Amino acid sequence: MxxxxxxxxxxxxSEHxxxxxxxxxxxxxxxxxxxxLLAFVTLSYRNVANRHSPKAEAYARAHANDVQRVEHGH
Known part of the structure; x- marks a missing residue:
């Protein structure tokens, strides 16, 4: 051959x-x-920061003196 x-x-x-x-x-x-499924996972993270805003505000009040005030670019 x-x-x-x-x-x-x-x-x-191999002809199909x-x-x-x-x-x-x-x-x-x-x-x-x-x-x-990936879209549902992405949408599940919407508004996460607002769900925990009381906890975040309490943390910010408790640690207000720990944060340094820095201007941008200086």
Whole structure:
């Protein structure tokens, strides 16, 4: 067998007769599910600072003397 006949035989064997669009739609569905889950994780962090504002204000009052006042760029 020559190299050309081997390549031809391999091409004939690997020929695909199914619907490629139907086979790859699963990848799109998986990507959609993953990105939707990531969007829910991102949205779960909305307004986190305001949920704990009384605790943050109490900490700021307790440690007001520990903070140095520094001007920007100086």
């Amino acid at each position: 020559t190299l050309v006949s081997l390549i031809t035989f391999a091409a004939e064997e 007769t199914g619907n490629v669009a139907a086979e790859t739609v699963v990848y799109g569905i998986v990507a959609l599910v993953v990105f939707t």
